[in-house]
Amino acid sequence: AQSVTQPDIHITVSEGASLELRCNYSYGATPYLFWYVQSPGQGLQLLLKYFSGDTLVQGIKGFEAEFKRSQSSFNLRKPSVHWSDAAEYFCAVVYGGSQGNLIFGKGTKLSVKP
Amino acid sequence: GAVVSQHPSWVICKSGTSVKIECRSLDFQATTMFWYRQFPKQSLMLMATSNEGSKATYEQGVEKDKFLINHASLTLSTLTVTSAHPEDSSFYICSAKQGSETQYFGPGTRLLVL
Numbered sequence: 001a002q003s004v005t006q007p008d009i010h011i012t013v014s015e016g017a018s019l020e021l022r023c024n025y026s027y028g029a030t031p032y033l034f035w036y037v038q039s040p041g042q043g044l045q046l047l048l049k050y051f052s053g054d055t056l057v058q059g060i061k062g063f064e065a066e067f068k069r070s071q072s073s074f075n076l077r078k079p080s081v082h083w084s085d086a087a088e089y090f091c092a093v094v095y096g097g098s099q100g101n102l103i104f105g106k107g108t109k110l111s112v113k114p
Numbered sequence: 115g116a117v118v119s120q121h122p123s124w125v126i127c128k129s130g131t132s133v134k135i136e137c138r139s140l141d142f143q144a145t146t147m148f149w150y151r152q153f154p155k156q157s158l159m160l161m162a163t164s165n166e167g168s169k170a171t172y173e174q175g176v177e178k179d180k181f182l183i184n185h186a187s188l189t190l191s192t193l194t195v196t197s198a199h200p201e202d203s204s205f206y207i208c209s210a211k212q213g214s215e216t217q218y219f220g221p222g223t224r225l226l227v228l
Contacts, residue, residue: 046218102209
């Protein structure tokens with residue numbers, strides 16, 4: 001079955017440190033890839049997306065992600081984390097073109113320590 | 115752009131009553147809207163997909179008579195939880211897209227059934 005895996009349930013980083021959140025997807029032709037962020041009690045905000053083209057995509061709030069087809073990965077990175085980045089991060093994939101449904105990973109909770 | 119609102123943000127109701135949640139796309143016309151349910155500390159579960167003017171498509175295991183979805187216009191979809199029970203308490207999130215691959219999410223509605 002098509003799936004999305006976020007191996008890390010909870011990550012804690014120090015403010016100012018770099019961050020990488022992992023996301024792997026099951027094999028599928030031309031997946032569309034997304035990262036969303038959810039603050040407590042809030043909906044989801046789109047950070048960035050990849051459909052095609054340059055495999056390194058830039059998003060909002062200083063985030064970027066790199067699509068690596070050979071590793072079936074779409075990891076999210078930020079060079080310097082801010083305390084306001086503490087939230088839940090969800091990787092999501094659409095298979096089968098624009099008509100497919102979003103399939104979410106289970107999320108990674110990010111905590112930031114001062 | 116691409117703002118989705120939900121109303122109400124919070125609702126508390128008695129067991130046996132029905133609750134209606136509205137989802138609106140504020141600055142675009144949404145050909146497709148989605149309803150998700152999120153349990154505490156878990157990912158989003160797709161409940162149903164609705165296209166304007168047609169019946170919603172429910173995911174396996176979601177009772178269509180329990181969760182009534184209406185998508186009467188290109189900017190409004192409603193989810194009615196009929197005869198709500200405590201086990202229906204959850205965080206309900208809608209999303210919308212305008213014929214593209216990107217879903218934009220509402221802020222969510224927290225339902226508590228007493």
